Amino acid sequence: MASHDTTAFLDDLAGLLGKRGLLRDPDAMARYISDWAGDRLGMPLAVARPASTEEVAEVVTLCRRHGIRMVPQGGHTGLVAGALPEADGGELVISLERLNRIREIDPVNFTMSVDAGCVLDTVKQAAAEHDCDFPLSLGAQGSCQIGGNIATNAGGLNVLRHGMMRQLVLGLEVVLPDGRIWNGLHALHKDNRGYALDQLLLGSEGTLGIVTGAVLRLCPRPEQSRTALLGLPSVEAVVALYGLARRGCSDLLTAFELIPRRCIELAMEATPSLRDPMDAAHPWYVLMEVDATGPVDLDAMVEQLVERGLEGGLILDGVLAASEAQAQQLWQFRESMLEGQRRRGEHLRTDISVPISAIPAFVEAAGRAVTAASPHAEIIAYGHVGDGNLHFNVLPPAEMAEADKRDHLHDLEERIFAVLDDFDGSISAEHGIGRTKQAAYLARLSPVEHELAEGIKALFDPEGLMNPGRILPPR
Incomplete structure (x- = not known):
């Protein structure tokens, strides 16, 4: 099915989206190739900026017809390289930034329907205007987008009371990898009709489809x-x-x-x-x-x-x-x-979780493991106690050569994860897997879990074009 004729593909895409909706100049694409941490891999084939769910569906259909790999992208605030284009220049970035409408707010039902490209801060302000609150709270809320929050199952500061994004979403609208639109935008607080398909999409990091809209759960605005x-x-x-x-x-x-x-x-x-x-x-x-x-x-x-x-x-x-x-x-x-x-430069960022009661023992054990391997490294452990989520970060020794830091920090991460395994913890509490944590994730999957994960990916995306190589290796 795939022709790999990128010239014809880009011509078709330009005809569909127009100049505003398609970026091909490297300078114009520069802001789409790095995330908050400054990580970057390569330049995309192009950046598509559809302005509606229907345009997203048409872009995905074109990609499938030409065999083009797709990278859904939100507000560039990820930390695991999940939305960065591959270095080979063959992936199309699909930015949701033009899908930014607040569709509907129902302050009696305490729900809000929004486009996936809405910035989190905009959603929070819109809720406040109706004496409601959307409680997701992140440091990046001035730039992260709702679609990205859904794709990564975002956590943040208020999880202990309001839960993660998984608990704040009632319904989704999704463009599937074959270009079909699934409309699951139900504003129902109780809905027990079979499989909860929206929950499969939450936390899937753009590997199963592109979220274009959502119904969000609101709560009363604190007085x-x-x-x-x-x-x-x-x-x-x-x-x-x-x-x-x-x-x-x-x-x-x-x-x-x-x-x-x-x-x-x-x-x-x-x-x-x-x-x-x-x-x-x-x-x-x-x-x-x-x-x-x-x-x-x-x-x-x-x-x-x-x-x-x-x-x-x-x-x-x-x-x-x-x-x-x-x-x-x-x-x-x-x-x-x-x-x-x-500002201290390259350092180890972790995002782990353990049972709340185990936090003191984990901090002590992981600290011993790091100090034994790197006596002059600086440990910075902080996080969300109420949900057991720690960011056990490490600054490398100040005198270490820049060329040696990455391998050294990777070794320390493996040591921390080994301690984490003793506590039956998670290597990713809220940041996701992406590319950065894929190897550690796969090493800890049981054969049954691996088979089920591969099966879900194959069911949604049999051709492997939707954000390939994130979470699971490309087929």
């Missing part, structure tokens, strides 16, 4: 919120405090972030306007937030938690935000510490 940054002596104390907070604040607890002292320092380096939040430095910090709608006394709730933490020796000191501006400043530490790491 009040309280934020606290607390200093603690140990990771054990952090997890013990989480247990108290989870019970004392019930389902109003929206965020509970573990931050080491080194990240506070990195944040202040990246954002000089930030000042040390407490009089003394502490080994570990917790950034927590509770919010509510209705007559709930959040101040009493947080104060009681802090009192219990101080009495039990779990909390050493703390800062309670007295205004929204102060709360935003406390959250700025969480945002700026990422920029502080990035």
Whole structure:
């Protein structure tokens, strides 16, 4: 079926999309070949920018007819090279950025129907205008797109209360690899009609089809919120405090972030306007937030938690935000510490999960493994305590030659993953597999899991043209 005549293919594509919808000049395509981390592989055959679901379907149909491999792409915020074009220049990037309509908001049903190319921040603002909230919260929410959030089953800061993207999607519209459109845009909170096909697409990283629209689950917009940054002596104390907070604040607890002292320092380096939040430095910090709608006394709730933490020796000191501006400043530490790491150059980024109760033991064991292999490496372990998701990152030794860093960091990653296996953890809690984690993922698949995964891919994409080589190797 595949002719591999790219000239004819591009001519057909140009006729379909026009000048605005098709980019072929390398300069124009430059921003489509790298992600947030700065990773890049190569230049695509072209960049298609369809403006409707029907145009996406026509582009996919053309690709199938000519045997062209496709790379669905959102807001370039991925961290596992899943949406980057291959180095051989034979893949077509299909950008969803022009599919950016808010289709419908139903504040009584607490649902919103959107195009896949809508930026997350735009969706959140649109929900707020109807006194609702779309609770997904990410550092990249000013640029990431809903389709990418769905394709990667995005997590973020509020998973412990609202769940991952999988829990926030009620229905999908998808262009399948053969060009057919599957319309599953149901705004139903309960729907038990057979197989949940939308759940197969969530987290599939564009390998089974291209999400073009979604019905999202909303919740009431919080009327009040309280934020606290607390200093603690140990990771054990952090997890013990989480247990108290989870019970004392019930389902109003929206965020509970573990931050080491080194990240506070990195944040202040990246954002000089930030000042040390407490009089003394502490080994570990917790950034927590509770919010509510209705007559709930959040101040009493947080104060009681802090009192219990101080009495039990779990909390050493703390800062309670007295205004929204102060709360935003406390959250700025969480945002700026990422920029502080990035400024240090190439480093190991991991995205793992373990049972919440196992976090202290894992941090200690993984720390020993890294230190034994690289005594001068700097460990930076932080993450979302409420869902067991840690980013156990490592800065290589400062004196190490640049040419040696990548292999060294890869060796440290394998050592961390080996420790993780002892805790029956996951090598990817929220970032996905893509290309970067494929080898580690495949090494941990059982034969049954591998067979089922290959079967699902073959059923949806028998010709292997949809984002090939991501998650599973190309056939």
